[in-house]
Amino acid sequence: MNNSPISQIQFSGITKSFGKRKGKKLIINDLDITLTGGECTLLTGKNGSGKSTLLRILSGLIKPDSATINTGLQSLSWKQARKLLRKQVMYLYQEPYMFDGSVRRNLLYAVSGANAKQRINRALQWADLEHRAETEAKCLSGGEKQRVALAQAWLKQPLVLLLDEPTSNMDDYSRHITEDLLLSFKKSGTALLVASHDPNHFYRVTDNNLSLIHGELINKPIELNTDLPNNVSPFPNKLGQH
Amino acid sequence: MESLDATIWKAITLLFSGDKELWNIIGISFQISTSAILLALLPAVLLGFVLAYAHFPGRRFLISVFNTLLAVPAVVVGLTLYILLSRQGPLGEWKLLFTQTAMILGQITLSFPILVAMSHSAFQSAEIRAWDTARTLAGSPIRSFFIIMREVRFGLLSALLAAYGRIIAEVGASMMLGGNILHYTRNIPTAIALETSKGDFAQGIALGIILVSMAFLLTITLQTIQGRGALAHE
Ligand SMILES: Nc1ncnc2c1ncn2[C@@H]1O[C@H](COP(=O)(O)OP(=O)(O)OP(=O)(O)O)[C@@H](O)[C@H]1O
Ligand SMILES: [Mg+2]
Numbered sequence: 001m002n003n004s005p006i007s008q009i010q011f012s013g014i015t016k017s018f019g020k021r022k023g024k025k026l027i028i029n030d031l032d033i034t035l036t037g038g039e040c041t042l043l044t045g046k047n048g049s050g051k052s053t054l055l056r057i058l059s060g061l062i063k064p065d066s067a068t069i070n071t072g073l074q075s076l077s078w079k080q081a082r083k084l085l086r087k088q089v090m091y092l093y094q095e096p097y098m099f100d101g102s103v104r105r106n107l108l109y110a111v112s113g114a115n116a117k118q119r120i121n122r123a124l125q126w127a128d129l130e131h132r133a134e135t136e137a138k139c140l141s142g143g144e145k146q147r148v149a150l151a152q153a154w155l156k157q158p159l160v161l162l163l164d165e166p167t168s169n170m171d172d173y174s175r176h177i178t179e180d181l182l183l184s185f186k187k188s189g190t191a192l193l194v195a196s197h198d199p200n201h202f203y204r205v206t207d208n209n210l211s212l213i214h215g216e217l218i219n220k221p222i223e224l225n226t227d228l229p230n231n232v233s234p235f236p237n238k239l240g241q242h
Numbered sequence: 243m244e245s246l247d248a249t250i251w252k253a254i255t256l257l258f259s260g261d262k263e264l265w266n267i268i269g270i271s272f273q274i275s276t277s278a279i280l281l282a283l284l285p286a287v288l289l290g291f292v293l294a295y296a297h298f299p300g301r302r303f304l305i306s307v308f309n310t311l312l313a314v315p316a317v318v319v320g321l322t323l324y325i326l327l328s329r330q331g332p333l334g335e336w337k338l339l340f341t342q343t344a345m346i347l348g349q350i351t352l353s354f355p356i357l358v359a360m361s362h363s364a365f366q367s368a369e370i371r372a373w374d375t376a377r378t379l380a381g382s383p384i385r386s387f388f389i390i391m392r393e394v395r396f397g398l399l400s401a402l403l404a405a406y407g408r409i410i411a412e413v414g415a416s417m418m419l420g421g422n423i424l425h426y427t428r429n430i431p432t433a434i435a436l437e438t439s440k441g442d443f444a445q446g447i448a449l450g451i452i453l454v455s456m457a458f459l460l461t462i463t464l465q466t467i468q469g470r471g472a473l474a475h476e
Contacts (some may be wrong), residue, residue, distance in 0.1 A: 061374055090378055097375040100393055109389055110379045152379055 003053045006088065006159055007189070010070040014052055017065060027053050028064070035089075038203045040182065040184060040192035042104040044220070045212035051195040054212065055162045060085030065094030094165040096149035100136035103129060103148055106137045109150035119155060126184070127151035128187040142172030144145070150181045160191040167201050179204050253447035263315035263424075264445060268452055274342055275410045277404065278349035286354050287398060290361030291387065295373050305362065311355035319351050320415030327419070340421035345429070348415035353405035353444050360404060364397025365390065396467045403467075407460045 016028040027050040035041070035058070045051050048213045060082045069081035077086070097104050107120045124130045127147045132140065137148060146166055153161055163182075167175045182192060182205045194202055199209060211218045244252075256264055293305055325331050327339045327347075338344045372393055376386035391398065414433040420427030422436055430449045437446040 059378075086377065093371060093375075097369065097371040099372070099375075099389065109376070112381055112385075156379070156470075193350075 001170060005137055006071045006073065006184060008034060008072055009089070009191070010034045010072075012068045012070070014054070014057060015063075015065045015115065016050075016057060017110055026215055028057070031215065031217055033058075033210070035191040035193060037189040037191050038186055039207045040186055040202070042198060042199065042202055042206040042209045043193055043195045043212060044199050044209060045195075047197065049212045051212055055091055055164055055193065057158070059089040059091035059162055060083065061091060065135060086186060087202070088159040090153050090160070091157060092146070092149045092153065092164060092166065094168065095142055096145050098140065100143055101137065102134050103137045103140070104133045104207050106148055107151055107155060110155040118152065123151040123155050127181060141174075143168045143171065143178070146170070146174070146178060147181070150178070150185075152179075154185075157241045158190065160193065161185060161194070163194045163197055166194065168183040175201065190217060205223060249443045250447060252444035253451065256444055256448045257451060259413055261448075264448055265322040267428055267430060267433045267449065270342075270425075270427070271410060271431075274358050274416075274429060275349055275406060278346045278409055279353055279406055281346070282350045282354045282357055282405070283402065287401075288403075290358050290363075291365050291390070293358070293362045293423065294301050294365035295370070305343045305359075308355045308358045308362070312359055314355075315420070316348075316352055316412045316415065317414035320348060320418035323348050323415070324418050325352030339419065340423065342420070342427055344403075344419040345416050345427055348419045349409040349412070352415060353409050354414060356405040356408060357401050358361060360401030361394075361398055364401060367397055396470060399462055399467050403460050403464050407457060412455060 011034070012031075012032045013027050013233075014031045014033070015026075017026045019025050031054070043051055043054070051196050053062070056109065057064045057067065057078070060078075064078055067078040067188075069076045069078060069085070071081075071084070078085075099109065103124070104120060107123055108116065111119055124133050127150055129144070129147055129151060132144060137145070167178055170178065179202060182194075182202070185192060186205065192205070194206070196202065209220045212222045244391060262327045293301060293308075295347065308404065323344065326333045327344055328334060329339070338347070356445070368390060374392075376389040377383070380386045380389055411431055413435055415423075416427075416429055417432045417435065419427070420432065422428050422432040428436070430453055434449050434453075437443070437449075
């Protein structure tokens with residue numbers, strides 16, 4: 001599905017801080033990451049560790065203090081690569097923004113060129129949204145919005161797809177569909193990077209697990225809490241917390 | 243002076259008898275205000291858009307400039323343009339004073355800040371997420387711009403109607419810049435002012451009825467739009 005000549009994007013030396021002078025806070029510290037087509041990386045890290053910030057830098061949405069991007073064809077500064085990143089790296093919000101109008105209209109915004117109608121219909125079918133095609137997109141559930149965003153990504157066919165906490169606020173059924181859709185992206189050669197603070201999500205999809213700690217990436221083997229049934233709280237003494 | 247009933251009756255007769263002079267004045271009013279709005283609209287909306295989404299030094303300052311301009315009285319706008327356009331003024335060679343063009347310039351100046359300020363807040367009402375999403379989905383910035391324009395269309399229409407409401411009923415600048423010349427620069431508000439000063443209330447009331455109906459229509463439309471807008475964002 002992806003016909004881009006690039007199959008990998010290497011980022012090196014990403015540094016990002018917020019604030020000025022005394023209030024300056026280093027969020028990402030000289031970090032390297034490589035995104036390869038067909039692979040799915042899980043990015044874990046505590047709240048506030050900088051996962052969203054990193055994802056937004058990778059997709060060209062916010063400017064890092066420094067970074068170098070290598071596509072295998074050329075080596076670029078973030079500024080030079082910004083256009084490429086905007087085109088090839090797609091960032092999906094935790095709750096994707098839906099424009100006023102039907103689901104179909106929201107998909108239409110992601111299509112250009114011929115056969116728009118057929119392509120939209122195929123995207124609806126792919127994301128199991130056919131019954132929602134004419135629904136007001138702003139009124140969808142969180143899981144359905146996420147699927148609309150995935151269908152948009154499917155239409156855009158970016159090289160890299162970045163997902164920010166895609167399955168928080170999702171029930172098991174929605175999560176299952178989402179995982180299926182992510183698997184389908186992987187198969188077609190898209191590189192996936194999923195930010196989540198729960199390593200138990202996405203074990204069906206994930207190839208490797210990186211953890212963001214103090215602005216640096218630590219390679220962690222995937223460890224699963226397989227002896228815990230899905231819906232039981234790991235903290236039996238603190239039932240009802242959330 | 244005639245009795246009030248008689249005057250009102252005369253006014254209504256004037257309106258519905260298709261009095262040529264009266265309808266000529268009404269026509270001039272709408273023609274001038276519509277030209278002014280059409281000329282101001284695109285640059286003002288673009289500026290509102292840039293002020294909402296682009297970050298550049300001086301952005302905040304520009305926003306406060308336009309908010310201040312909102313409060314500048316029409317007579318001051320009229321006076322400023324009068325000085326610029328008068329024979330001894332820097333733009334005197336253009337010989338625009340007491341022409342429709344001068345009135346259009348005046349009304350553009352009056353409507354521009356409203357259009358900028360209101361379209362700025364319309365664009366701001368859409369989250370930055372909306373703009374980022376539009377940029378991600380649509381290939382070109384122009385297409386993204388149209389997606390966002392559609393997203394905030396109710397706010398933009400409100401801006402248009404509010405600006406139109408201000409200039410169609412404005413006396414000060416029109417009087418000073420147009421000179422109230424019959425069949426040329428006499429519009430509804432300047433005609434009302436003149437006829438009233440002459441003690442001829444019937445024409446004034448007839449024109450007043452047009453303005454009030456206009457205002458009523460604009461308000462109703464605005465309310466409907468804002469209601470629809472609110473619903474669409476629930
Ligand atoms: N625009 C900004 N200005 C200042 N500080 C910011 C900004 N954006 C993020 N931060 C700070 O950077 C840090 C990392 O934020 P970020 O949203 O990337 O974390 P996260 O890992 O995604 O957290 P979560 O798991 O809660 O989503 C936080 O301390 C946050 O306060
Ligand atoms: Mg986050």
